[in-house]
Amino acid sequence: MLLRVRAAVAQLAAGLGAQPPAEARGAGAGAGAGAGRGSPPPAAFCRPAFLQLTPEELRRADDHAGRAVQSPRDGRRRLPWSSGYAEVINAGKSQHNEDQACCEVVFVEQRPSPRGWLSSREGSEELDGGRKGFYFHYWALFDGHAGSGAAVMASERLHLHICEQLRDLVEILQDPSPPPVCLPREAQTGSADPNQMSYAEDRGEVLNDAVPRFHLEKAVSHESLVIGAIENAFKHMDDQIERERASQHLAGGCCALAAIYLMGKFYVANAGDSRAIIIRNGEIIPMSREFTPETERQRLQFLALLRPELLGKEFTHLEFPRRIQPKELGKKMLYRDQNMNGWAYKKIEEDDLKFPLIFGEGKKARMMATIGVTRGLGDHDLKVFSSNIHIKPFLSCFPEVRVYDLTQYEHCPDDVLVLGTDGLWDVTNDEEVAAVVMEVLTSYEPNDPCRLSGAFNQAHLPTCRLRWRGVLT
Amino acid sequence: MLLRVRAAVAQLAAGLGAQPPAEARGAGAGAGAGAGRGSPPPAAFCRPAFLQLTPEELRRADDHAGRAVQSPRDGRRRLPWSSGYAEVINAGKSQHNEDQACCEVVFVEQRPSPRGWLSSREGSEELDGGRKGFYFHYWALFDGHAGSGAAVMASERLHLHICEQLRDLVEILQDPSPPPVCLPREAQTGSADPNQMSYAEDRGEVLNDAVPRFHLEKAVSHESLVIGAIENAFKHMDDQIERERASQHLAGGCCALAAIYLMGKFYVANAGDSRAIIIRNGEIIPMSREFTPETERQRLQFLALLRPELLGKEFTHLEFPRRIQPKELGKKMLYRDQNMNGWAYKKIEEDDLKFPLIFGEGKKARMMATIGVTRGLGDHDLKVFSSNIHIKPFLSCFPEVRVYDLTQYEHCPDDVLVLGTDGLWDVTNDEEVAAVVMEVLTSYEPNDPCRLSGAFNQAHLPTCRLRWRGVLT
Numbered sequence: 001m002l003l004r005v006r007a008a009v010a011q012l013a014a015g016l017g018a019q020p021p022a023e024a025r026g027a028g029a030g031a032g033a034g035a036g037r038g039s040p041p042p043a044a045f046c047r048p049a050f051l052q053l054t055p056e057e058l059r060r061a062d063d064h065a066g067r068a069v070q071s072p073r074d075g076r077r078r079l080p081w082s083s084g085y086a087e088v089i090n091a092g093k094s095q096h097n098e099d100q101a102c103c104e105v106v107f108v109e110q111r112p113s114p115r116g117w118l119s120s121r122e123g124s125e126e127l128d129g130g131r132k133g134f135y136f137h138y139w140a141l142f143d144g145h146a147g148s149g150a151a152v153m154a155s156e157r158l159h160l161h162i163c164e165q166l167r168d169l170v171e172i173l174q175d176p177s178p179p180p181v182c183l184p185r186e187a188q189t190g191s192a193d194p195n196q197m198s199y200a201e202d203r204g205e206v207l208n209d210a211v212p213r214f215h216l217e218k219a220v221s222h223e224s225l226v227i228g229a230i231e232n233a234f235k236h237m238d239d240q241i242e243r244e245r246a247s248q249h250l251a252g253g254c255c256a257l258a259a260i261y262l263m264g265k266f267y268v269a270n271a272g273d274s275r276a277i278i279i280r281n282g283e284i285i286p287m288s289r290e291f292t293p294e295t296e297r298q299r300l301q302f303l304a305l306l307r308p309e310l311l312g313k314e315f316t317h318l319e320f321p322r323r324i325q326p327k328e329l330g331k332k333m334l335y336r337d338q339n340m341n342g343w344a345y346k347k348i349e350e351d352d353l354k355f356p357l358i359f360g361e362g363k364k365a366r367m368m369a370t371i372g373v374t375r376g377l378g379d380h381d382l383k384v385f386s387s388n389i390h391i392k393p394f395l396s397c398f399p400e401v402r403v404y405d406l407t408q409y410e411h412c413p414d415d416v417l418v419l420g421t422d423g424l425w426d427v428t429n430d431e432e433v434a435a436v437v438m439e440v441l442t443s444y445e446p447n448d449p450c451r452l453s454g455a456f457n458q459a460h461l462p463t464c465r466l467r468w469r470g471v472l473t
Numbered sequence: 474m475l476l477r478v479r480a481a482v483a484q485l486a487a488g489l490g491a492q493p494p495a496e497a498r499g500a501g502a503g504a505g506a507g508a509g510r511g512s513p514p515p516a517a518f519c520r521p522a523f524l525q526l527t528p529e530e531l532r533r534a535d536d537h538a539g540r541a542v543q544s545p546r547d548g549r550r551r552l553p554w555s556s557g558y559a560e561v562i563n564a565g566k567s568q569h570n571e572d573q574a575c576c577e578v579v580f581v582e583q584r585p586s587p588r589g590w591l592s593s594r595e596g597s598e599e600l601d602g603g604r605k606g607f608y609f610h611y612w613a614l615f616d617g618h619a620g621s622g623a624a625v626m627a628s629e630r631l632h633l634h635i636c637e638q639l640r641d642l643v644e645i646l647q648d649p650s651p652p653p654v655c656l657p658r659e660a661q662t663g664s665a666d667p668n669q670m671s672y673a674e675d676r677g678e679v680l681n682d683a684v685p686r687f688h689l690e691k692a693v694s695h696e697s698l699v700i701g702a703i704e705n706a707f708k709h710m711d712d713q714i715e716r717e718r719a720s721q722h723l724a725g726g727c728c729a730l731a732a733i734y735l736m737g738k739f740y741v742a743n744a745g746d747s748r749a750i751i752i753r754n755g756e757i758i759p760m761s762r763e764f765t766p767e768t769e770r771q772r773l774q775f776l777a778l779l780r781p782e783l784l785g786k787e788f789t790h791l792e793f794p795r796r797i798q799p800k801e802l803g804k805k806m807l808y809r810d811q812n813m814n815g816w817a818y819k820k821i822e823e824d825d826l827k828f829p830l831i832f833g834e835g836k837k838a839r840m841m842a843t844i845g846v847t848r849g850l851g852d853h854d855l856k857v858f859s860s861n862i863h864i865k866p867f868l869s870c871f872p873e874v875r876v877y878d879l880t881q882y883e884h885c886p887d888d889v890l891v892l893g894t895d896g897l898w899d900v901t902n903d904e905e906v907a908a909v910v911m912e913v914l915t916s917y918e919p920n921d922p923c924r925l926s927g928a929f930n931q932a933h934l935p936t937c938r939l940r941w942r943g944v945l946t
Contacts, residue, residue, distance in 0.1 A: 168818065181794045183805040183818055218794035218834050220807055220816045227815025235812075299775075306779045321654045321691035332656035334693055339708075339871040342700025343693045345641065345656055361691050398812040 045148050048101045048155070050085070062096060064089060080105050080137055088423075098144030098252065099421055100155035106163050109133040110170035133170050138162070140258035141274055142377075143421040147251025150241050150378025154254055158377075161236045162260065165229035173222055173263065181217060226262060227401045230269045234377070238397035242380045253379030256399065257288065257419050264407045266417065269399035271375035273422045278404060279434045280415045286430075287402050287417070291375040293358045293367040300367060300374065300394050301338035304357050312389035315368060316354040318346075324353055363426065367394060375399070414441040518621050521574045521628070523558070535569060537562060553578050553610055561896075571617030571725065572894055573628035579636050582606040583643035606643050611635070613731035614747055615850075616894040620724025623714050623851025627727055631850075634709045635733065638702035646695050646736065654690060699735060700874045703742045707850070711870035715853045726852030729872065730761065730892050737880045739890065742872035744848035746895045751877060752907045753888045759903075760875050760890070764848040766831045766840040773840060773847065773867050774811035777830050785862035788841055789827040797826055836899065840867060848872070887914040 047053055047061060050072050060068045071086045080103065089097045110132040138159045144151030172179050234256065241250055255272020268276045270288035278285040293300065297319065304310060304317035311317065318335045321343075332345040333352070346352075360366050367374060368384050368391055375396045382391040416437055424433075520526055520534060523545050533541045544559045553576065562570045583605040611632045617624030645652050707729065714723055728745020741749045743761035751758040766773065770792065777783060777790035784790065791808045794816075805818040806825065819825075833839050840847060841857050841864060848869045855864040889910055897906075 165817075179807070181807050182801060185803045185805075216795060216833055216837070220794055224815045225817070228809065228813055228817035229815070231813050231815055232817050302772075302775070303779070306776070321693055322689060328655060330658045332658075334652070334654050336701065339869065340701055340704050341874065342697045342702070342704055344638075344698070344701035344705050360689055364689070396812065401814065 045096055045152060047087075047097070048085070048103075050101075050103055051087075061087075061089060083139065094148075096148055098148040098151055098254075099423075100142040100144065100148070100151040100254070102138065102140045102142075102155040102159060104138045104159050106136050106138055106159050107131075107133055108136065108163050108166045108170060111167045133167075134174065134263070136162070136166070137261040138258065139417075139419060140256065141419050141421055143255040143257075143272060143274055143423075145252055145254065145371075145373075146379070146382065149245070149248065149250030150252050151254035153241055153244070153248065153250055154237055154256055154377050157240065158233065158237045158256065158258060161233035161240070162230055162258075164236070165233045166226070166262075169225055169229060172225065179220055179222060179225055181220065222263075223265065223403055226260075226265075226267055227403070230258075230260065230267055230401050231398055234269065234271060234397050234399050238377045241378045245378070245380055250378065253376050253382065253395075255373055255376045255421070257421075258399075259287075259417060259419060261406075264405065266404040266406065267401055268404065268417075269401045271377070271397060271399040272373045274420060275422075275425050276417065276419045277430050277433070278415070278417050279437055280409065281412060282434065282438060284430045284434055285404070287404060289400065290422075291396070291400075292372060293365040293374055294361065296374040296396075297358050298338050300357060303394060305338055307393070310390075310393050311354075311357065312384070312387060314355060314384065314387060314389060315357045316351055317357050318352065319356050319358050320352070323355070323359075324348055326353055329353075367391070371395075414438060518569055518625060520560075520570070521558070521576075523574075523576055524560075534560075534562060556612065567621075569621055571621040571624055571727075572896075573615040573617065573621070573624040573727070575611065575613045575615075575628040575632060577611045577632050579609050579611055579632050580604075580606055581609065581636050581639045581643060584640045606640075607647065607736070609635070609639070610734040611731065612890075612892060613729065614892050614894055616728040616730075616745060616747055616896075618725055618727065618844075618846075619852070619855065622718070622721065622723030623725050624727035626714055626717070626721065626723055627710055627729055627850050630713065631706065631710045631729065631731060634706035634713070635703055635731075637709070638706045639699070642698055642702060645698065652693055652695060652698055654693065695736075696738065696876055699733075699738075699740055700876070703731075703733065703740055703874050704871055707742065707744060707870050707872050711850045714851045718851075718853055723851065726849050726855065726868075728846055728849045728894070730894075731872075732760075732890060732892060734879075737878065739877040739879065740874055741877070741890075742874045744850070744870060744872040745846045747893060748895075748898050749890065749892045750903050750906070751888070751890050752910055753882065754885060755907060755911060757903045757907055758877070760877060762873065763895075764869070764873075765845060766838040766847055767834065769847040769869075770831050771811050773830060776867060778811055780866070783863075783866050784827075784830065785857070785860060787828060787857065787860060787862060788830045789824055790830050791825065792829050792831050793825070796828070796832075797821055799826055802826075840864070844868075887911060 047058065047070070051057075051070055052072060053061060053070065057070065060066060061070050067088050069086050069088045071084065083103060085101060085103070087097065087099065087101070140155065140158060142151035142154045142158075166173075237256075244250060255274050256269070257272065257274035257276060258269045259276060260267040260269070266278075266287070268287040270276065271291065273290040273292055274288070275290060276287040278287055289295065301317045301319070304315070308317070318337055321334050324333055329348050329350065331348050333348050334343045335346045335352075336343050355369060358365065358367060359369060363372065366372055368389065370384055370391055371379070371382065374394065375398065377397055379395055380392055383389055384391065414437070418433055418437070420433075520531065520543070524530075524543055525545060526534060526543065530543065533539060534543050540561050542559050542561045544557065556576060558574060558576070560570065560572065560574070613628065613631060615624040615627045615631075639646075710729075717723060728747050729742070730745065730747035730749060731742045732749060733740040733742070739751075739760070741760040743749065744764065746763040746765055747761070748763060749760040751760055762768065774790045774792070777788070781790070791810055794807050797806055802821050802823065804821050806821050807816045808819050808825075809816050828842060831838065831840060832842060836845065839845055841862065843857055843864055844852070844855065847867065848871065850870055852868055853865055856862055857864065887910070891906055891910070893906075
């Protein structure tokens with residue numbers, strides 16, 4: 001059983017019944033700071049700041065023999081809502097715990113623009129002097145592998161990239177009318193295009209854009225703009241890791257699971273094999289799915305079929321239930337390709353002797369015999385062992401974003417959102433986690449102030465710890 | 474409302490409570506006949522044989538003004554189980570009803586093989602003289618477009634291709650032990666490969682294959698072999714249409730929805746926008762999903778990105794909410810690419826003025842401004858209007874196969890499987906269909922012999938007809 005715990009176990013739970021604080025908390029929120037600009041300090045190895053570990057605790061956290069569970073010393077002050085958190089070092093695959101976590105409240109300040117679309121529409125030339133914007137709450141886990149560099153940088157920056165993407169949407173998201181399909185040119189954009197119109201013509205068009213003129217115009221929701229912003233933020237985060245990996249000595253890659261609370265909705269973005277669930281009145285609502293060589297097999301085989309050069313003559317895009325031996329040429333072997341979910345027999349040919357792109361099953365499934373997750377950040381230098389074949393073209397940095405509208409459901413104070421890396425889910429399941437959460441929370445008086453403020457994690461995690469240990473030993 | 478009925482409405486319902494007949498029915502079952510071999514007769518336009526239409530009824534069936542609902546004259550004798558069927562001509566898009574249907578009981582006869590894997594394993598050199606095999610039941614709808622040729626041929630042949638694929642699996646599916654991963658070479662296969670072993674060596678290997686020797690060997694279920702057989706049968710059907718489309722004057726393409734009952738399980742295979750549901754004790758169980766430019770957007774955009782030459786310089790793989798005008802160059806427009814589910818703004822460039830690969834929404838969504846379904850059979854000659862750009866590379870002939878294990882649930886005599894083309898689902902929904910089915914069936918005495926044998930369709934369909942007409946007018 002111990003062997004199954006190969007990655008650090010992390011969990012972060014937010015009480016759904018709590019209201020967002022009136023003002024921003026979290027020192028590192030970096031309201032509207034330009035992500036990726038300037039020269040940030042190197043992404044040195046660390047543990048999440050909100051853990052507030054003493055040197056002694058840090059030493060204990062790194063002790064592979066003891067494998068102590070770490071949780072925040074004073075979560076009440078540091079973590080928004082009623083969040084709790086716990087982590088435990090992995091079982092020895094790496095020297096340090098390569099997982100990271102982040103919990104922030106971020107202010108998204110509207111980008112200064114003398115000719116924003118709304119000001120044009122309303123006819124006002126200038127924005128008022130105040131800071132226009134909104135807050136979002138953010139909780140994220142980064143399950144690192146082959147080094148902690150990507151996970152550390154992602155935990156420090158992903159929320160800033162999300163903030164950056166949302167800055168252009170401040171006015172649009174706060175306006176109840178449907179988002180405009182087309183925005184005017186930016187004033188500073190000097191276009192050499194002969195079709196470019198004068199400022200007056202441009203403004204006339206903007207006014208017309210308020211009235212739909214096109215018969216076939218797809219309606220786009222505010223929600224899908226937020227999803228698009230989060231998706232592109234993951235892409236920008238991955239690009240930044242690629243750009244700075246040499247100068248910042250960023251090793252490895254990471255799965256990323258982030259929950260963003262914005263304007264009454266949770267947006268849960270997952271790229272990798274971490275998992276999020278909501279527990280509502282004992283019911284489990286999945287908020288993510290895992291991206292692995294097995295779940296993404298057909299996408300990967302399709303890419304390999306269309307771009308066979310990426311396989312470097314070492315791999316075949318077909319899947320077989322096991323390796324084929326040269327002496328089996330001419331026999332019939334089970335296989336499946338990018339179109340199939342079932343299996344069929346094919347006569348074994350020379351090309352089938354190559355190693356299958358996807359091989360193994362369950363936790364042992366690997367792509368190119370190398371990696372067990374197919375989405376995430378980093379891994380730009382990852383190659384197949386002892387070869388020059390790059391893995392990255394097959395990986396996707398894009399998350400799947402699921403939305404949960406908090407205003408659509410009745411919630412009780414015991415309802416929670418749970419985020420966990422595969423280290424947690426390898427040794428327990430949704431039902432067991434839900435049972436532990438309910439057991440701990442019902443042991444408190446409903447009006448206990450500790451219950452709402454921060455005792456959730458203080459009480460919950462030792463119990464979880466015992467529970468996990470019970471599973472582990 | 475009338476305008477919404479653009480395709481023929483077809484429905485085929487099978488009582489789940491009934492048992493398969495002891496022997497095969499259906500004259501055209503063609504037990505084990507080699508599909509696609511020899512010179513089949515041309516696929517002339519017709520209506521399903523089980524309708525047994527008189528010349529007068531055939532004339533009425535072709536009357537676009539009357540649009541009479543057709544159902545079998547004597548379903549009890551012609552259709553297995555308690556199947557019912559009804560169809561109505563479309564609202565005038567084509568001269569004839571381009572949809573087709575098929576209902577058969579097919580005998581899958583084991584392929585003669587002196588060295589089948591099982592006979593080798595058991596040490597018996599020869600199979601006994603009797604016919605070894607099994608039956609499957611088969612119901613299918615083919616929603617034709619741009620001509621009836623593909624639909625007619627598919628309705629006559631798809632079950633034979635499925636039979637052909639299953640013939641190699643007769644012994645394997647009847648053996649309760651797990652399917653062998655590797656089968657021996659066929660005796661008649663003369664391989665020039667230097668690794669080829671002698672007969673004796675080969676047999677030795679076969680014996681060893683019964684014992685798993687490989688640590689990493691994926692277990693493959695019998696069920697997934699049937700799924701693979703159905704998937705490949707669709708591919709072979711599509712290949713046959715491609716080969717014979719010139720000689721047989723096969724025009725157009727078709728969506729294909731087929732339900733196969735085999736060894737206690739329903740396998741429902743769908744390629745297109747038809748839909749199957751099971752109604753079990755009033756509960757609706759979806760047995761398919763629709764494949765359209767909207768549901769397959771990311772697959773299509775991914776292919777277009779990797780193979781831009783398929784777009785013929787006329788299309789862009791990006792999706793926009795509407796066409797972009799040349800004078801909008803430099804502005805910002807909402808878009809999404811193959812990685813995104815949300816939307817974001819991008820600055821409009823020259824390339825974005827091309828027509829979007831996917832355009833429109835709902836029933837108006839089209840790929841390359843041409844076709845509203847993205848899976849099916851045929852369409853090998855389909856091109857973008859007034860261009861030389863082929864549509865077929867973007868279409869998939871592979872179905873999604875869903876499995877329903879009849880032995881896992883309690884069923885009552887009113888439980889049914891309903892198959893319908895989009896003509897049905899455009900004007901009604903799952904809940905309405907379930908209500909009609911329950912209403913009609915509960916109006917019969919439970920012990921009424923007509924109820925179990927064949928009256929289901931006799932009684933059900935006129936009611937459906939009224940119901941549909943109520944919706945249509």
